[in-house]
Amino acid sequence: MKPLLHLPIETPSSLNLYTQDVERLVKERNWDKLNQVPVCIDQHQILRAHFGQNRWDCSPYASDKGSDKNQREFDFSYLVDSPNLLLEAKLIAYGWLYEQGHCFGQKCKLSTLTSRFNIGLKRALVSLKNNGANSFSELNNHDIWQKFEIDLQNESLSKRTLELAFTALQAVERLNPWLPFQLTLPSINYRQLAKKLADQEKLEHKQSLAIPQALVNVLYGQAVSYVEKAWPHREKLAQLERDLQSNYDIGRAAVDYKLAIGRWKWLYDVEGRLNSKKYVEEINKATPRSQSEIITQHLRGTGLLPNHNVDGNWLFTWRANLQAACFICCGAFSGMRVSELFELHEDSFRTYTINGQLFHSVSAATHKLAAGRKKEEWLTSPIVEKAISLAISLSACAREQLVKLAAHSNDPGQVDKLMETSSNLWLSQAQRKNLPILISRAKWNDRLKNFAKSIGAIVDEKALSECRQLNPRNGGAIEDKVKLGEPWPFLTHQFRRTFACFAVRNGLGHPISAYSDEVEHLFRLNMNT
Structure with a gap:
């Protein structure tokens, strides 16, 4: 029997399940x-x-x-x-x-x-x-x-x-x-x-909201500013992550050795389970250098350090916002779906000259309208090139860890999974004791909301009024999610809705085409036609 699914390209078409009846x-x-x-x-x-x-x-x-x-x-x-x-x-x-x-x-x-x-x-x-x-x-x-x-x-x-x-x-x-x-x-x-x-207040589908222009200026503008400011120092940021990971690995090796020879039995409870909190504390004590020292060494003179002392917690939050800025630039200036943003890669950005005019695009893959996975291109802005290269640098250390583990694995399935994850731009490692993971779509919604909060993208009366004008058929989404005086509830699909509004407002497309999932020619440069 064969699964009735659009299988990944890597899956052989001859793959069959030899099942019992x-x-x-x-x-x-x-x-x-x-x-x-x-x-x-x-x-x-x-x-x-x-x-x-x-x-x-x-x-x-x-x-x-x-x-x-x-x-x-x-x-x-x-x-x-x-x-x-x-x-x-x-x-x-x-x-x-x-x-x-x-x-x-x-x-x-x-x-x-x-x-x-x-x-x-x-x-x-x-x-x-x-x-x-x-x-x-x-x-x-x-x-x-x-x-x-x-x-x-x-x-x-x-x-x-x-x-x-x-x-x-x-x-x-x-x-x-x-x-x-x-x-x-x-x-x-x-x-x-x-x-x-149904709940009578939930009869209408709550569509994703288009972002009011004033808040677009804040959200997208700050994202561009973050990328522009950090991009010249992307190699330093990549090396910073490598040095922090190496520093942690030295401390971990020292603690693991003491556990292996039985010198630190006190790290286990009465049932023989390792106390993970104390374990991490001892690793941090055993590292040759403090995180603050390493961070300051790499970022001194870049203009990226804040006016207060830094530590690992500051770096994690700052790095998450910088990564979100890269994600925002890629989504905001292309009209790509979130599933398509996960298909971006190191060589995605391209520049063409057609009839003397310069065009920029990103290549990736789409799933929504294709029979399986199909390569596609989208017109975009030059800032996306910097966002992609910066995202690559931010995830370089994580990628190297996954590739190294894959090289030592005897499980070909695990190797494939590790290599697939390592090829992605959007990786995270909340704790250095754990392997890097791909930031899921749901987690990106959390990160975007945190980004809006951190930069002060607050909803005021003018933004709320425009929000109602832009989203007349919101199905109660505005009342449920948009609160006066609170940060904008930033979500991944808002990129496309906002992109469509921009196109219609500026005479770049008809509303039927701009808001249709089936008609996207106004937003894509399909190099196959």
């Missing part, structure tokens, strides 16, 4: 063999998830980068004390992966199926479990269905969220010919039912 194993109640059935095998033919697990990590099937954990795996852990519901939930997820993933017979992304399961279907499964039901087919019972509706209504959900829940149930019903149980949904209009059960 799941239907027969369920019928025979052969649970041991069923639990051993492969769910996900990577391109090296290494088993990454099997039926018996309560979390199926299907990361090898994910074609886009930066997605959060719940978009790469199916989570069944909340059903462990309801064995039959657990079995049926796994059969549903397995069926979507290998029997019928899309209602139109087309291939879809892994995140489509995981979101359908982890968000949409979970509401039905939790309701069944809480109401003492033992099987999904009990939703056929009128009383159980009524209890399900009541549970949904009591959660004060939005109309859109409820529609996702009903869409997931319809996807289960389409699996009836394959499933060992049957789900027969009531013949009703589910859009109308979603509207009826």
Whole structure:
């Protein structure tokens, strides 16, 4: 069997899962063999998830980068004390992966199926479990269905969220010919039912907001200023991270040696577990130089140091804001989706001369409108070149750590994962004892909000008034998220909305084209046409 997904380019098209007959194993109640059935095998033919697990990590099937954990795996852990519901939930997820993933017979992304399961279907499964039901087919019972509706209504959900829940149930019903149980949904209009059960203040979809011009000037202007100021010193910043990591590694090696020879048994508790807090404290004591000394040595004379004393906490916060500034420049001046920003690489920026006119672009990959992963280019601003090169320097040490670990790994799947992560611009290492990780899309929203707060991008009456004009169909998003006197609630998708507003305001495009996900010719330079 072959997964019904748009697989990553690196995954061979010949990749197949040589699975047992799941239907027969369920019928025979052969649970041991069923639990051993492969769910996900990577391109090296290494088993990454099997039926018996309560979390199926299907990361090898994910074609886009930066997605959060719940978009790469199916989570069944909340059903462990309801064995039959657990079995049926796994059969549903397995069926979507290998029997019928899309209602139109087309291939879809892994995140489509995981979101359908982890968000949409979970509401039905939790309701069944809480109401003492033992099987999904009990939703056929009128009383159980009524209890399900009541549970949904009591959660004060939005109309859109409820529609996702009903869409997931319809996807289960389409699996009836394959499933060992049957789900027969009531013949009703589910859009109308979603509207009826939804919180009446959440009937409209809360679209991402376009940013008022005054706040754009502050947010984007400060991002550009940060990049321009730090860019000449990017090599010093890269070396600073290397020296800090090397300093930490020396201290860690000294502490680990004392632990290995049994000299520091006091770092363990009575159950033999290492006290991580004291462990880190001892490492910091054992480092040959203080972080403050190393930071000052590298940044003295650059104009990047503040007027007060610096330490590791200052550097972490400052570096996070500088990295956010790079991210903002790339998103704000290209109109790229956040998934596409994760596809930027060292050679993304290009410059062309066409009929005597200079054009700048960035090349990356898109997933939204493509059959899988497709290379694309976007027109952009010269500042993006500096933002990309600065982001590369900021993540250089993290990248080198991952590449080094990959070189010593005997697991080809882990090697691929490490190398894929190392190729990304947006890496973070909150604690030096841990490996660097890719900053996920959800974490970028947190970072952007922190950036807005740190630079004082405060919403005033004028900005609030313009916000209402720019976003007339906001579905209550303004009332929920934009607060007078507070920092602007900066989110990743606002780049595209704001970019579209800029295009329309300045006569660079028609509103229908500017706001459409399907028509993007005004914002992209497609070098294939």
